[in-house]
Amino acid sequence: MEDIEDLLVGNGGGGAPPGFRLPLNAVGLNPRKNNNKPKLTKLDHRLASKVPGSQTIYIKTFGCSHNQSDSEYMAGQLSAFGYALSDNPEEADLWLINTCTVKSPSQSAMDTLITKCKTAKKPLVVAGCVPQGSRDLKELEGVSIVGVQQIDRVVEVVEETLKGHEVRLLHRKTLPALDLPKVRKNKFVEIVPINVGCLGACTYCKTKHARGHLGSYTVDSLVSRVRTVIADGVKEIWLSSEDTGAYGRDIGVNLPTLLNALVAALPSDGSTMLRIGMTNPPFILQYLKEIAKFCVTHVYTPFFMYQSNLGAMNREYTVSDFRTVVDTLTALVPGMQIATDIICGFPGETDKDFAQTVSLIKEYKFSQVHISQFYPRPGTPAARMKKVPSNIVKNRSRELTSVFEAFTPYNGMESRVERIWITDIAADGMHLVGHTKGYIQVLVVAAESMLGASAIVKITAVGRWSVFGEVIETLSQIDEKAASNRRISSQVRCDPCSNQDDSCACSNDPHCGTCGPESCGGEIALEESRVSRIDKLLEDRSSRNLMGWLLRKRKNHVHKVENDIALGSMKKQECVGGSIGGWDVIDKALLGGMLFSFLTIVAVIIHLGYRTPPSK
Incomplete structure (x- = not known):
């Protein structure tokens, strides 16, 4: 458990701790006294009687990556104090809503969630930009509030709210520490x-x-x-x-x-x-x-x-x-x-x-x-x-x-060899999600054990929002030193050009042609002989049996249904023409092939059983 001993420091503290900078003009107000504290209901008495840190918290986050980070910090502190975290609001003892004020729809969604929480008579804490920027909203009446620079005191706010008290912390002179406990939405x-x-x-x-x-x-x-x-x-x-x-x-x-x-x-x-x-x-x-x-x-x-x-x-x-x-x-x-x-x-x-x-x-x-x-x-x-x-x-x-x-930005990437960093599972549950150096989303069929790995892939198909790749090998399986040497050699031989239409700065080098992803920019390049070898291996492997052919057809069919599995910062769109997980002709043929293979094996075993001579 990480150290959170500074969690209970009050507002009267001095300047910023070492390594942190005071904002020049922090926005907020002093915690106001609430002389009309609501009386504890039966639910409040039940919750207040529990040992602090034994309850379950539901956290909902709206908005940008900064808000997501704030929620992860608050989740980390609550978890470190003993609170359980749940994605199910119904089973939670308290709701924590981290809000966004950029657009009206996100604030409207917040209003709806607050109403739902009050109807369910759940204790509620609202955090984020909405209460910090609009602290007098009618929807926030009777609700505990923690400001954007008060996230390191969320345990205090939650404890008091569970006791039936209304807490408002909106003013601070220092930034929250970066080394607080954290529960990441994606551990990678x-x-x-x-x-x-x-x-x-x-x-x-x-x-x-x-x-x-x-x-x-x-x-x-x-x-x-x-x-x-x-x-x-x-x-x-x-x-x-x-x-x-x-x-x-x-x-x-x-x-x-x-x-x-x-x-x-x-x-x-x-x-x-x-x-x-x-x-x-x-x-x-x-x-x-x-x-x-x-x-x-x-x-x-x-x-x-x-x-x-x-x-x-x-x-x-x-x-x-x-x-x-x-x-x-x-x-x-x-x-x-x-x-x-x-x-x-x-x-x-x-x-x-x-x-x-x-x-x-x-x-x-x-x-x-x-x-x-x-x-x-x-x-x-x-x-x-x-x-x-x-x-x-x-x-x-x-x-x-x-x-x-109307345009597909990834046209022309087919057959290219790229390095990707794999960090997530796609929404369809079939693919893992990786990104290239240019942050192009690459979907690959691979075991979940590859999460967190870096791999070399060959692009097999392109879609509107993503490209699809086949893993050639993970970097742990190749010579890291050789790959590093190739990158360094590429960078020394050819510096990035100032214009894509110009020849490279080292154009007198016979190995350096005009600018392009393979000749400039330090991309991880594989030698032509190695790429040819990999292509040959893929061809050999693909021609071995019907099952291999069906598997590849199943994967290459994905881009035809215009699937959009957009994670992270990309906009999520609905699939056009069907779901990746749907049962199309390829799926049925693949299932039929598997069933036929299984029945063949069973028949062979039975046949061999009849032919086995009885023991004497």
Whole structure:
């Protein structure tokens, strides 16, 4: 059990503990006295009579990866104190709802859940951005509240709530420690908040009201956290915040400085990868070459915001700035996949503004675009602006979605050999989920024992949201040193190019041709002879029997049903034309083949039994 002795420190504590930074302008209020405490009901008396830490807690999380990390920290502390965690709200003694204030639908979902909890007469604690940014909401009356910077006191709040008391903790001067106990949703994925709040003043953003001004954790504290989770077996580390690009500006450092320190702490075999969270262009324009260097080696695809009508949004950058970020990084990092967010129907958005957005999506063919309609959030400047008619907003959202779904970004990947990091089980229960260096989702049929492993796969088919691969071998089965030498040799021989149309910087090298994923960028390359050998082995193995052929046909058929198993940050879509798990012709043929083989074996055994001479 990890040390949580500082959990019960009151609000009167001094400054930030060593290694942590105070936010410049924390948002909150002092805990208010409640002179009208509700009387304990019979249910409350029953719960209060239990030994603290013996009850069961149900945790529901809305919102971003930062919120997910907060929930994992709260779950870790509750579990360390002895509380049981359950995914079933009906069997829980208390509900803990971690809320999101970005969009109206998520807050409406929170309202519905609060009503359901009150109807069930369950003790309730509400955490997250909604109570922190809108503390006087009617829905929060009579409910215990824990603020975004008070998550390290969740045990106190839960204990008092179980006793029938209403608790409100919304004000704090320090950031929660990074080394608190944690129960991860995925044990192979660690979400590390590198800072809270931001430097922006976007006219539509309610999150700033909750998370406040920028407050960064120190480089040393983040490196320490990364080393700890790597020792726990984590294979994917997400650097999360409201704006990762602004990291460190309040403490005199920057994102490249942090990345340099974190990469140095990663395993040399590349078994653990970093992923940069949402980044606004203004704060990384001057660091693009440094960011690209890390994306070539240890960092997954960055995530950027793009919006139309940027002036009214007060986004502090232009379309030209956005293009510069995308063009530079995709040129310096072959195979990079850029993800972005787009809001449709912001107040003042004209037909020309929207047409510019559509044109940009068509031009870049982003692999991930998170499209949402504008929702006015109470208390923001945008809520007072003249709204675009709702029917126009809906039509623009549909049109943009259709444009985005009209192209397949992974065409041409068939037969490519890629390294992937496997961290999850797909929603269909058949596939494991891995990601390439560019964070392309790869679905493979493999044993669950491969979770947490890195593997070399051959891409067999592509879909709209994912690609499908066949595992050639895990990296534990190949010579790690040889693979490392090949990567180093590739990087020395050919530095990333500044333009995809230019020849490589080392074009005088007879081994280096024009730029491409195989010639530049430090991708893990296998020698042509080895790839040919692997292809031959696959062909030999595939021609051995009918069962092998049916199995491969079953797997390659998956992309035809336009399945979308989108996990992590990808948007989940419903399958078109049927489910992967459905019984199609291939399934029936496969089952028939298995049944025929079984009956044949039984017949042979019976036949041999009759032919066996009786013993004397």
